[in-house]
Amino acid sequence: MPLTMTQKADFVIAEFDTELTIFNVREAHSILQAGLAKAPDRLILDVTALQDLDSAGLQLLLWTLAQVRAPAQAVISAGDNPQFSRVSDLYAVQWPTHFTSQDD
C-alpha cells in the first residue's frame, strides 16, 4: 500500500510509504480520493519515508494539495528527506509546510 490515512485529533495524516511513482500512483490516488471525500479541515501529507519519487508521484502530491479548498488546509511534512528535497529543488516547488491560523 503506497500510503495510509489516519485521523489524529483535528488532522488527517496521509503517511506515504517509500515509493510514490507511476507504478503506484493509481492506488495512491484511490486512497487519497477516499480520504478527501471526508473533506478534512487539516491534511498532512507525510513524505518523510519516501525514497522513490518520480514526476507522476510529485504530480499526485500537487493535485492533492490543489483539491483541499479553503478554509480547509493541507501541508507537506518532509522532514529532511534528501530524495524529496532533490526532486522539489529540481522542479523549484515551494511546498506549504505550516498551517496558517484561521485568524490570519
Added chain:
Amino acid sequence: MDMTQARSLFIDEANSLLADMERFLLEIEAGDATSAQHIDAIFRAAHTIKGSAGLFGFDHIVAFTHNVESVLDKVRSGQLALDGDLINLMLQCQDHTASLIRQLEDESSGIDLVTGTALIKQLHLYLDPAPVVAAAPTAVLTDTEHWQLDVHYGEDVFRDGMDPLSQLHYLQSLGELQQVRLLPHWPAPAAFDPESCYLQLKFELASTASKQQIADVFEFVQDSSKVQISPPQQVKASLAALPTVDEKLGTLLVNAGAVTERELQSALSSQKEHDNNQALGQVLVDQGAVSSEMVAVALDKQKATEHKRPADFQFLKVEARKLDELINLVGELVTAGAGIDVLVQEIANEKLKESFSVLTGLLEQIRDGALGLRMVQVGESFSRLRRIVRDVSKELGKDIELTVEGADTELDKSMVEKLSDPLMHIVRNALDHGIESKELRLYKGKPAQGQLKLSACHEAGSVVIEIADDGAGLNIERIRAKAIEKNIISADQELAEEDIYKLIFAPGFSTAAAVTNLSGRGVGMDVVKRNIEELRGQIQISSVPDQGTVFRIRLPLTLAIIDGFLVSVAGTHLVLPLNMVQECIEFQMSQQDNERNYLDLRGEVLPFIRLRQLFELAGPPQNRENIVVVQYGKHRAGLVVDHLHGELQAVIKPLNTLFRSLRGIGGYTILGSGNVGLILDIPQLVQFATTLENQSFVH
C-alpha cells in the same frame, strides 16, 4: 512633354507597378518569398501610384490607394502580418486599382464604386484596431540572455515511460537551470487520471549547448508534447555575424543554431499541409521555434545578400515606338547591305570583298542585338497565368498545383503580348473542363491535387510552349458527336484522332455540359487558333483519356528578320527560313512516277510539292531541278525548285491584306537586287504536302 503623353506614361508606369505588386504578393502567398523581402516594393508600388495620380488630379485613385498604402505601411512597420487573408485583400485591391487605371484609358467604362467602397471597408478593419481580431500566436517569444524552454507535456508521457524529471536532471549536465516554473493544468477533479501527465514546465537554461543538443533531450517526448526552445540573444548575435551567403531563411536559421532541422521541416510541412499562406518566418514564430526578432535578423541578412547581388534588375525604359524604329532601320540596313553584296560580287575585288565581309559580320551582330532588345522572357505571360490559376482554382474549389518550366525562354515582345490571351483561354479551359473535381479525381484513383504545367523551350529555331494538365483528357466520341450536332462535320465523315481534336478550334464548338462563367461558351478556342496562326505559329493537341491533355504551341522566334535561304522557281524568288532547311538534293524527274509526289530519301518516304504547280508559275520545268528538304516539328517534306541561290538575311514584310488568303506565303522581303522575294510559310506547305500525299494514297 504634353499632358496626353504624360498621362500615357502614368498609365504605363502604374500598370507596370501593379504587375510587380501582383507578382510579389503571389510569391509571398506561394511561400517563394517572405513579406519582409517584398513589402517595401509592394508599398512603393501603392505609394508611387498614389503620388503620381495626385499630380494628375485623379482623386479617386489617390483616395483608394491611400487606404491600401496605409495598411501596407502597418505591415512594413511590423504592426500587421501579411497573412493569407491580407494577401487576398491586397490582390483584390490590386485588381481594383488596375480597373481604375483602365478606366483612364477607356473613359466610356464607369468606375466601380461598389467594389471600391467594399474594399475600403475591409481595409479599415486593419486600420482601426478595435474590430480586428488577430489570432494570437501560441506563445510570443522574446530573446533573453539564456535559452528559454517551454515544455507542455502530453498526457501519455508517464504511460510512455518518460519522466520529465530525468530530462531536467540531464539538462543540468548541459548548463544551469534557472527560473523553473511548474504549471499544472488540472482537469475537473472527476476526470483526473493519476497516470496522465498534466504538467507544463517553463524554465531558462544558461548553457553553451546548441539548440539541437537541447532539443535532443526531448527527442522521445517530441511527438506527444509541445516543446518550444527559444534561443538566447547570443544566437541572434552569431546569426548577425554569419558571413553573407545566398541562403534561404530556413537554412540561415538552422545554420545559426536558432532553429533545428526538425522545427524547420515541421514548419515547412505545416505550410504545405494546411495550405498555409503565411511566410515561413511567421510559421516558425507561431510554432514558438524562434522569436520574431531572430526572424527579423535573418531577413535582414537575406536583404543584405540581395543588395550584394549584381544589379540584374536595373532596366532602362525605352518607348516601344523608338525600338520599332530602330528595328525598321536595321531592317533597311540589312536590305541595303544585300544590295551592296550584289555589287561587290559584280566588281569581284578581293579587298573590297574582304572589307565587306567584315561589315556584314558586324551588321549581323547589330541585327541580332537589335532584335534581342525586343526579346522578353515568356515568363511575363506565365506570371499573369499564376494569378488566373490561383483565382480560378479557388473559385472552382479545386486544388491545382501550377508548375512553370523555362520561364526564361525569350520571345519577341509583340508575340508575348499577343500570346497572353490564347494562353489564358487554354489554361482556363484546362482548369475548368480538364482537371476534374477533387472527389472525381480521388474516385479515379488520382491524387486530389491536380497538376497544370506550363513550359517553354527553344526547338529548331522555334519556341515551343506547352500547357499540360493531368485531367480527364479529351473525349473523342463527345467531340465527334458535338461536331456532328453543330454541323461542323457530317455523320459519315471519317477523321483521324488528331483531326478530331482540331474540331475544338471550330467556331461555336463546345462540349462542356455546363456553361460556366469561365469557359464553355464555345467562344475562344477558334480565336485561340486564329491568334496563334497570326503569329505564324501552330497549335497541336495530344490527349490520353484520364491522363490529361497537352496543348503544344510552336512559334517562330521573331517576326522581324530571319536568316533565309533563297531559291527560285520560274524566275520567282522564294525565301525559306534557314532553320527549317535540312538539305538540298538534285531532283531527277525521270526517276519519278508523275502520279505520286513522294520519293525515297535514304529509305524514308519524303512527300514533296512542285512549287511551280502549286503557285501556277508559267514556263516548263527545268531539265535539272532541286529539292529542298524542309522540316517543321516532326514532319518533313521536299520543295521542288529550279535554282538554289544560297543564304541571305531577310527582313520580313507583311503581305498586304489583299494577299493574306494566299496559302503557303507568309510575307515578303526586298532582295539585294531590289527584287521581291516571297517568304514561304513552311509549316503550311509541310502540312499541305503530307495531307496531299495522304489523300492521293486514300483515293
